[in-house]
Each structure stands twice: as C-alpha cells, then as structure tokens.
Amino acid sequence: MKITKDLYQGSLALLTDFYQLTxxxxxxxxxxxxxxxxxxxxxxxxxxxxGFTLAAGLDYVIDYxxxxxxxxxxxxxxxxMKAPDGSPQFxxxxxxxxxxLKFSCDIDAxxxxxxxxxxxxxxxxxxxxxxxxxxxTPLLNILNxxxxxxxxxARINLAAKGEPVLEFGLRRAQGIDGAxxxxxxAYIGGCASTSNVMAGKLFGIPVSGTHAHSWIMSFxxxxxxxxxxxxxxxxxxxxxxxxYDTINGIKNAIKVGQALRKKGKEMMGIRIDSGDLAYxxxxxxxxxxxxxxxEAKIVASNDLDEHIITSLKGQxxxxxxxxxxxxxxxxxDQPALGAVYKLSAIKTENGIFQPKIKISQQSLKINIPGIHxxxxxxxxxxxxxxxxxxxxxxxxxxxxxxxxxxDPTRRKRIMPAFYQEEDLLKPIFKKGKxxxxxxxxxxIRERAQKQLDSFDKTHKRLVNPHLYPVGLEENLHHLRMxxxxxxKKMENGNA
Amino acid sequence: MKITKDLYQGSLALLTDFYQLTxxxxxxxxxxxxxxxxxxxxxxxxxxxxGFTLAAGLDYVIDYxxxxxxxxxxxxxxxxMKAPDGSPQFxxxxxxxxxxLKFSCDIDAxxxxxxxxxxxxxxxxxxxxxxxxxxxTPLLNILNxxxxxxxxxARINLAAKGEPVLEFGLRRAQGIDGAxxxxxxAYIGGCASTSNVMAGKLFGIPVSGTHAHSWIMSFxxxxxxxxxxxxxxxxxxxxxxxxYDTINGIKNAIKVGQALRKKGKEMMGIRIDSGDLAYxxxxxxxxxxxxxxxEAKIVASNDLDEHIITSLKGQxxxxxxxxxxxxxxxxxDQPALGAVYKLSAIKTENGIFQPKIKISQQSLKINIPGIHxxxxxxxxxxxxxxxxxxxxxxxxxxxxxxxxxxDPTRRKRIMPAFYQEEDLLKPIFKKGKxxxxxxxxxxIRERAQKQLDSFDKTHKRLVNPHLYPVGLEENLHHLRMxxxxxxKKMENGNA
Numbered sequence: 006m007k008i009t010k011d012l013y014q015g016s017l018a019l020l021t022d023f024y025q026l027t028x029x030x031x032x033x034x035x036x037x038x039x040x041x042x043x044x045x046x047x048x049x050x051x052x053x054x055x056g057f058t059l060a061a062g063l064d065y066v067i068d069y070x071x072x073x074x075x076x077x078x079x080x081x082x083x084x085x086m087k088a089p090d091g092s093p094q095f096x097x098x099x100x101x102x103x104x105x106l107k108f109s110c111d112i113d114a115x116x117x118x119x120x121x122x123x124x125x126x127x128x129x130x131x132x133x134x135x136x137x138x139x140x141x142t143p144l145l146n147i148l149n150x151x152x153x154x155x156x157x158x159a160r161i162n163l164a165a166k167g168e169p170v171l172e173f174g175l176r177r178a179q180g181i182d183g184a185x186x187x188x189x190x191a192y193i194g195g196c197a198s199t200s201n202v203m204a205g206k207l208f209g210i211p212v213s214g215t216h217a218h219s220w221i222m223s224f225x226x227x228x229x230x231x232x233x234x235x236x237x238x239x240x241x242x243x244x245x246x247x248x249y250d251t252i253n254g255i256k257n258a259i260k261v262g263q264a265l266r267k268k269g270k271e272m273m274g275i276r277i278d279s280g281d282l283a284y285x286x287x288x289x290x291x292x293x294x295x296x297x298x299x300e301a302k303i304v305a306s307n308d309l310d311e312h313i314i315t316s317l318k319g320q321x322x323x324x325x326x327x328x329x330x331x332x333x334x335x336x337x338d339q340p341a342l343g344a345v346y347k348l349s350a351i352k353t354e355n356g357i358f359q360p361k362i363k364i365s366q367q368s369l370k371i372n373i374p375g376i377h378x379x380x381x382x383x384x385x386x387x388x389x390x391x392x393x394x395x396x397x398x399x400x401x402x403x404x405x406x407x408x409x410x411x412d413p414t415r416r417k418r419i420m421p422a423f424y425q426e427e428d429l430l431k432p433i434f435k436k437g438k439x440x441x442x443x444x445x446x447x448x449i450r451e452r453a454q455k456q457l458d459s460f461d462k463t464h465k466r467l468v469n470p471h472l473y474p475v476g477l478e479e480n481l482h483h484l485r486m487x488x489x490x491x492x493k494k495m496e497n498g499n500a
Numbered sequence: 501m502k503i504t505k506d507l508y509q510g511s512l513a514l515l516t517d518f519y520q521l522t523x524x525x526x527x528x529x530x531x532x533x534x535x536x537x538x539x540x541x542x543x544x545x546x547x548x549x550x551g552f553t554l555a556a557g558l559d560y561v562i563d564y565x566x567x568x569x570x571x572x573x574x575x576x577x578x579x580x581m582k583a584p585d586g587s588p589q590f591x592x593x594x595x596x597x598x599x600x601l602k603f604s605c606d607i608d609a610x611x612x613x614x615x616x617x618x619x620x621x622x623x624x625x626x627x628x629x630x631x632x633x634x635x636x637t638p639l640l641n642i643l644n645x646x647x648x649x650x651x652x653x654a655r656i657n658l659a660a661k662g663e664p665v666l667e668f669g670l671r672r673a674q675g676i677d678g679a680x681x682x683x684x685x686a687y688i689g690g691c692a693s694t695s696n697v698m699a700g701k702l703f704g705i706p707v708s709g710t711h712a713h714s715w716i717m718s719f720x721x722x723x724x725x726x727x728x729x730x731x732x733x734x735x736x737x738x739x740x741x742x743x744y745d746t747i748n749g750i751k752n753a754i755k756v757g758q759a760l761r762k763k764g765k766e767m768m769g770i771r772i773d774s775g776d777l778a779y780x781x782x783x784x785x786x787x788x789x790x791x792x793x794x795e796a797k798i799v800a801s802n803d804l805d806e807h808i809i810t811s812l813k814g815q816x817x818x819x820x821x822x823x824x825x826x827x828x829x830x831x832x833d834q835p836a837l838g839a840v841y842k843l844s845a846i847k848t849e850n851g852i853f854q855p856k857i858k859i860s861q862q863s864l865k866i867n868i869p870g871i872h873x874x875x876x877x878x879x880x881x882x883x884x885x886x887x888x889x890x891x892x893x894x895x896x897x898x899x900x901x902x903x904x905x906x907d908p909t910r911r912k913r914i915m916p917a918f919y920q921e922e923d924l925l926k927p928i929f930k931k932g933k934x935x936x937x938x939x940x941x942x943x944i945r946e947r948a949q950k951q952l953d954s955f956d957k958t959h960k961r962l963v964n965p966h967l968y969p970v971g972l973e974e975n976l977h978h979l980r981m982x983x984x985x986x987x988k989k990m991e992n993g994n995a
Contacts, residue, residue, distance in 0.1 A: 019698040024709030031732035145671035176640035177836040183678030203514040214519030219843040237526035340835035341672040348714040
C-alpha cells in the first residue's frame with residue numbers, strides 16, 4: 006500500500022507544521038541548512054496507564070519519505086504567502102531550493118509490531134537539518150496515532166483472551182484516514198477484522214459485518230427481516246436481535262436458524278448491541294443451547310473496551326466474539342500518545358557529531374543526548390531489559406549498569422554474556438535510499454503477537470502493570486548528567 | 501476543496517462498513533433495493549458536558565456524494581471476496597448493479613456553522629434504501645468528527661475571550677485526515693490559524709508558526725539562535741524562550757528585540773511552552789514592559805484546553821495568544837461525538853411514507869419517527885427554542901407545545917406569531933443533483949460566530965450550562981408515543 010499513490014493525491018510535503026518551513030528558511034538563510042543533525046522520536050509514558058506500547062505506522066513513514074518532494078502546486082502555494090508586512094514570506098532562492106530538494110536522510114527505526122518503552126528512540130533520523138525538521142511533524146502524526154491504536158487493540162485483545170475482536174469504528178473515527186490508519190493498526194494489534202471495506206482493500210485485511218437495526222426496521226416484522234437476510238446469506242447469518250425486544254429477537258433468530266437447518270444451512274450466531282450484555286448473552290446462550298444451537302456464536306457490541314470486556318468475562322457473560330468501535334479507533338480514554346522528536350546531536354565544523362541537550366523546567370522533558378541504539382536482552386526468549394546506549398560505545402561484555410532516565414536511583418546490572426540480545430533500531434533508509442522492505446501486514450501482526458508473548462504477563466497487566474526495566478547504559482547516563490550540569494552553568498553565566 | 505480530487509485518489513465508495521454492502525446485497529436480492537426510505541443523522545448528547553454543538557463537515561459530505569461511484573478497482577475488490585464456504589460473497593448481477601449505481605438521493609442538512617442540539621436531525625437522507633445505507637458510515641465519519649472539533653474549538657475560543665487561538669495539533673492528530681479535517685473544523689469554530697501547511701493550502705485558511713526548541717539547540721547559544729532567526733524574519737519574530745532557562749530566555753529575546761529596533765524592526769513577541777505559565781507569563785510581561793516592549797505578545801502553549809485557559813485567566817496570567825494542539829484536535833476529553841443515523845420512514849407499496857420506530861432496552865435509544873424538519877424560533881435575534889416537527893404537518897400559528905424527547909414532563913408553549921423562525925434543514929441535493937453551494941470557509945466561520953452570538957451566554961457556559969429548550973411538536977410527540985406502544989404490543993403478541 007502506497008498512501009501517496011493509492012490513497013492520497015500526490016505530494017504530502019506540505020503535511021508539516023509551518024514552523025518547520027520558517028526554520029528551514031532561516032537555516033537556509035544562515036547557511037546551516039545542510040548541517041547534519043540527529044533527531045530521535047520517542048514517547049515519555051505508556052498510554053492507558055499501561056505497561057507496554059506497540060509500535061506501528063512505519064510502512065506509512067517509508068512511503069512518505071520515499072515520495073517526499075515539493076510539487077509544483079506546493080511551491081506555488083508557498084510563493085504567494087505573505088509576511089505580516091506584505092512582502093513575500095520566502096525568497097525565490099529558497100523556493101527553488103525546496104523544489105529541488107531530494108530526501109537524503111538515514112533513518113533507523115524499530116520494526117512495526119515491536120513492543121517499545123518510554124524514552125527509547127522508536128525512530129532516529131540523521132541528515133541535513135532542513136530535512137530532519139520537515140519530517141518531524143508527519144513522522145509524529147503517523148507514528149503517534151498508529152502506535153496508540155495498535156497498543157489499544159493489543160490491550161483489548163488481551164482482555165478478550167484469544168476470542169475474536171472485530172473492529173468497526175469507522176463511523177466514529179477521527180476523519181477518513183483516522184479510520185483507515187486505525188483499522189490497519191487495530192489489525193496489527195491483534196483484531197480479527199475491520200468493518201471498513203476501504204481499509205480491507207488498501208491494506209489487505211479481512212473485513213466483516215452483517216446487518217443493522219435499519220434492516221429489521223425496513224420490514225414489517227423482525228421475523229420477515231431475518232428470513233430475507235437468511236435468503237441472501239444462508240451460511241453466514243449473524244442476526245441482530247435487539248431492535249425491538251432482545252429475548253423475542255433471540256427466539257426469532259432461532260426460528261430462522263431452524264428453517265435454515267432444514268435446508269442444510271447453519272446460522273452463525275446472533276449479535277446483541279444494547280442493554281445488559283451479561284444478562285442477555287446468558288439468556289441467549291440458554292435459549293440457543295436448548296434449541297439445539299450450541300455452536301451459534303454470540304457477538305456483543307456497545308461501547309466496549311478492555312475494561313468492560315474484562316468485567317463481562319468476570320461476570321461469566323456468554324460472549325464469544327467482541328465488536329469494538331469508538332473506544333478502540335479513537336483510543337477513547339487517551340486519544341493521543343504524545344511522542345516527541347528531539348535533536349540529540351549535531352555535526353560540528355570538524356566533522357564530529359556533538360551531543361545536544363535541552364534542559365527544561367520539567368525534568369521529565371530533558372532529552373537524551375548523542376546517537377543511540379536500543380538493545381533488548383532476552384533470557385530464554387523472555388525479554389529482561391532494554392538498554393539505550395551510545396552507538397559508537399563498546400558495551401563491556403563482563404557487565405554494565407543501566408540507569409532509569411527519569412529516576413537515577415533505579416538501576417539494573419546487565420551481564421550481556423548471559424543473554425541473547427537484539428538491536429531494536431534497524432536501518433530503513435541510507436542516504437535517502439530505502440534499504441528495508443516492510444513485511445506484509447500478516448507478518449507484522451504475527452510479529453506483534455510474538456513480541457507481546459516475549460514479555461512477562463505482569464508487564465501486560467491492564468491495570469497497575471509491573472515496570473519493565475529500561476535504562477541508559479552507564480556511559481550515556483554520565484554524558485547526559487555532564488551536559489545538563491554544563492548547560493545549567495552556562496545559563497547562570499549568561500544570566 | 502474537493503477531497504475526492506484534491507486530497508484523495510479517486511473513489512471513496514468503499515469507505516463504508518461492510519454490513520452496508522451485505523445489506524445492500526440482501527436488499528437487492530429481495531427486490532427492496534429501490535424502495536425509498538428516510539434516514540436522520542443526529543446525536544444524543546452534547547460533547548464535553550456542554551450546552552451546544554457546532555455542525556461542521558457538510559462540504560466534505562457534498563463532495564463525497566457528488567463523486568459517489570464504485571470504480572473499476574472497487575468492483576474488482578468486491579468480486580474477489582469470498583463467503584465463509586468459499587463461494588463468491590456477491591453475485592455478479594449485484595456487482596453490475598453497483599458499478600452502474602448513480603447517487604440519486606435527496607439530502608437536507610443544517611448548514612456548516614449552525615448551532616445544533618441533541619435528537620434534532622443534522623442531516624436527512626431520502627432515497628433508495630441501498631444508497632441510504634451505503635452513505636450511513638461515511639456521513640457519520642465526516643460529520644461526527646468535524647462537528648466535534650468545531651465545538652471544541654468554539655469552547656476554547658469562548659475561554660480565550662476574543663484573544664487569538666492558534667491551532668497546532670498536526671503532530672498529535674489521529675491520522676493524516678484526522679489532522680486536516682480538524683484544522684478545517686477548528687478554524688470554523690473560531691481559531692485564528694493552523695500550523696498545518698497542507699490544511700492552509702487545501703482549505704484556504706491562515707497558517708502560522710515560528711520556531712522550535714531544536715532551532716535553539718542547533719546553535720552554540722540561545723542568543724546566537726535568536727539573532728539568526730531575527731536575521732531571517734526581522735519583522736515577525738516570536739522567540740521561544742524556554743529551551744534552557746525561561747527567565748534568561750526572555751532576557752535574550754529582549755536583547756535581540758533591542759537590536760532589531762535599532763534597525764527599525766520590531767519583534768512580535770515570545771512564546772513559553774513549559775513550566776508554570778501563569779508565573780512565567782507575568783515575569784515575561786514585567787521584563788518586556790520594563791525594557792520598552794509593552795506591545796510584544798506573550799504566546800503560551802503546553803496541553804491547553806478551555807479549562808486551563810479559564811484557570812490561567814482567573815490567575816491573571818499575562819498571556820495574549822493561545823497555542824492549542826493535542827487537546828483540541830483530538831477532542832481529548834471526549835474524542836467522539838457519537839452521532840447516529842436512523843431509519844425514520846419507509847415508502848410502502850401504496851406510495852406513502854410510513855413512519856418507523858426502533859424501541860430499545862435503553863429508552864434514550866428510541867428514535868423519532870417520520871419525516872421532520874427543525875424550526876428555530878428567535879426573539880429579537882436571540883434563539884429561544886428549537887422544534888422538531890413533521891414536515892407535512894401545519895403548525896398551529898396560535899400556538900403549540902414542544903415536548904422534550906427524553907423527558908416528556910419538560911414542555912414549553914410556543915406562540916409562533918411572536919417569533920421569527922427559520923427551518924434549519926436546507927435542501928442540499930435533490931434527486932442526486934446538488935442544489936446548494938457551500939459558502940467559502942471565511943463565511944462559514946462568520947456564520948458560526950453569528951450563530952453562537954444568537955444564544956444566551958448561559959447556554960454557552962463551559963461547565964453546567966443552562967439547557968436550551970428543544971422539543972417535539974406535539975403531534976410528532978403523540979405519533980411517537982403511539983408507535984412505541986404499538987411496537988411493544990406487537991412484541992408481546994409475537995413473544
């Protein structure tokens with residue numbers, strides 16, 4: 006799927022914040038535009054008060070970067086922009102520069118379906134300052150949202166304990182792509198299908214759906230409506246039973262199921278979309294079993310999320326399939342992930358990358374300087390810790406200490422020799438050339454499941470999860486402390 | 501702006517729930533596909549515990565319907581779909597029917613920028629059952645989201661009391677169109693500009709933005725960074741002062757402001773993006789005033805919404821311009837509006853529209869039967885009540901009673917002769933032909949402001965608003981009651 010070709014019409018280079026363009030212009034004016042820099046994309050806190058985040062969206066990013074260019078219309082739009090004093094906002098030379106700009110960055114990123122943690126880079130962009138800045142906003146837009154939804158979907162699927170979760174959020178999603186990208190991410194996070202036919206077509210994911218209340222209402226009686234539906238889909242009927250009276254609806258579904266059976270066909274089940282789902286699902290199970298339909302599935306929907314599903318399971322509701330919409334595709338209880346994109350190093354005139362720090366009134370907002378990768382250590386296929394380290398620094402194989410970036414009293418000794426290890430950031434682009442091919446979406450979904458399986462269940466607990474250890478390798482920790490103190494001294498000197 | 505031409509590549513007919521297609525197929529099979537029906541789109545509760553909702557998104561809907569068609573690729577996709585037993589999901593004849601389908605519905609809708617209320621139709625679709633169904637999901641997707649964001653923007657602008665609110669949510673928005681449509685709706689709701697350059701280009705709305713922390717960090721010192729920025733934009737500098745130390749940052753901004761002034765230029769202001777905004781804005785105001793910059797604006801950002809803005813104003817923070825992102829474009833505290841689309845009438849064989857009811861375990865979910873419009877009554881340009889009425893019913897000019905659809909004990913007597921009145925649903929399409937031309941976005945924004953002005957401020961209170969009276973005209977109320985009782989009787993008979 007190529008969003009810029011199959012979905013969107015042409016260039017998406019203007020899908021960025023205006024300040025990226027004003028900075029690009031000022032870099033260009035000051036001769037710094039081609040100076041190389043390194044930026045990291047990371048988030049500071051798991052969403053939903055959870056213990057993990059599932060990365061998604063990289064395939065969109067790859068397409069975005071591969072087709073990055075300012076088209077003729079983009080340049081025309083920029084050329085007519087005016088500064089507050091009425092003069093053109095941008096000089097002609099800069100617009101020519103933009104129109105000839107070719108994407109030439111290195112990008113390293115975690116693969117889609119990787120479980121990721123706060124402060125560790127999900128994406129690292131290295132390249133000319135202007136390009137790094139222009140990419141900030143679209144990368145955040147894409148990865149923030151798809152990772153958020155993949156995580157939400159994983160949580161809902163954990164609650165459903167292997168029972169199918171059908172995503173049908175299109176009608177409540179935030180815009181057209183807010184729906185499409187959500188369907189994609191929800192599938193990666195473990196959902197069985199989407200209701201969104203266009204998402205099915207674009208991404209090659211299964212679609213599902215049966216009928217609405219309006220189908221029932223367009224007939225004189227519910228029974229007629231069920232019969233007509235069964236005529237059209239004799240082998241795939243899931244009857245929606247709550248248009249008028251749920252118990253009566255179940256009985257009507259059974260009547261039509263019996264008629265189908267006489268023709269050698271079998272109804273698939275029923276759906277309940279309102280009322281007390283625990284009560285009605287148990288009533289339905291009883292009636293269906295009594296009538297000889299123990300295999301008929303009971304689908305439930307109505308503002309479900311991981312917590313309501315957990316509660317319904319706790320009450321022993323007889324629900325086999327979970328239809329989830331609004332709460333999933335909007336990530337209702339926390340509709341934004343809040344990932345950021347921060348400069349961490351810049352190449353000086355002598356050709357060396359200088360690590361950079363941003364201090365802040367809020368110490369949580371201090372970034373991690375330098376050029377990093379993230380190592381995940383495994384013991385018997387179980388993840389034990391993630392270490393953020395300076396890529397050009399050799400790790401002492403006899404042992405190192407990782408230090409929590411937000412609480413330096415939390416430390417863990419790592420003996421690399423005892424573990425398997427994996428570098429999480431993989432090369433995606435080198436000097437603007439794609440060196441990575443996204444797996445197909447089934448493979449991404451399988452990877453997500455395998456990744457989730459590699460974490461202890463206490464980290465995946467939906468409420469009050471056990472904290473998984475992620476820390477800075479000790480040399481990186483020391484570098485960071487040093488730069489913070491330097492910056493604070495410098496300020497005091499300046500003040 | 502034509503989303504299907506300027507933004508998306510071609511047909512969006514598959515942007516619908518799969519069950520719309522299965523129902524379409526079953527309607528086609530049962531010969532009911534061309535039977536005419538009426539559907540209403542409405543919501544049940546204002547978002548954000550507020551007292552009003554601002555309608556937005558109609559221009560997208562007009563474009564969607566005007567370009568509604570199943571393209572060759574859409575049909576190919578549908579033709580390869582398989583039923584669970586491996587047979588083709590849809591018969592060839594149906595796919596031919598779809599490929600020749602031409603949009604032919606009547607659509608009546610409230611104009612964008614109209615203040616709307618629960619239960620009253622925002623859109624009414626009248627046409628062949630199949631088309632009505634296929635449109636359900638995209639109409640809900642578009643109108644739910646844009647109305648939600650326009651409402652949020654209006655609330656935030658009410659809190660800002662006329663001071664400019666800049667929208668910069670792209671990086672946290674839900675997907676690409678989740679950002680674009682949000683920028684559009686935020687502008688309609690009263691925001692002064694967006695940071696999203698592509699939204700600026702597509703919709704013709706103002707864009708704004710200055711620079712990020714990374715600009716500062718890419719220089720050796722903050723002062724150098726400010727100076728370089730001032731070189732590029734001598735007349736439009738808004739310096740971000742909190743990269744290292746906010747107070748020191750303000751002092752550096754003043755230094756550069758003084759240097760600019762010597763060249764006959766004037767800095768525009770400063771921006772604070774972290775820390776205690778009340779404290780630092782007051783410090784900044786004092787320092788700027790002392791240094792001779794009483795006109796310099798103080799821009800504040802950092803997870804602002806209407807409640808934080810109200811609180812900062814209560815604390816007499818010296819903030820002149822409000823930058824709002826995440827909380828606005830995701831409607832963070834309630835990220836979905838929850839509008840629904842319900843069948844309310846269907847044409848019987850004798851050519852008469854029969855009103856339809858859906859009863860439910862949850863009485864809130866009982867729909868309003870028949871074919872309605874909504875009349876708004878005004879007294880001296882102030883809105884006093886909305887009445888949902890049967891369109892073919894004459895209103896007694898000597899007086900009628902409106903009855904709250906969720907609480908029949910709430911009633912209000914209306915004397916039409918004393919009021920000005922306006923029908924809110926306007927014809928948009930007649931038999932598939934557009935009969936309405938969307939105003940340009942400036943006009944829509946002005947309409948929204950004028951609409952908001954026409955409501956008493958107690959209805960616009962951000963917390964615990966005074967309820968604006970909306971009710972069913974008494975004949976419609978009686979029809980509804982009758983049908984509910986009939987349906988309940990029928991059920992009992994059936995059970």
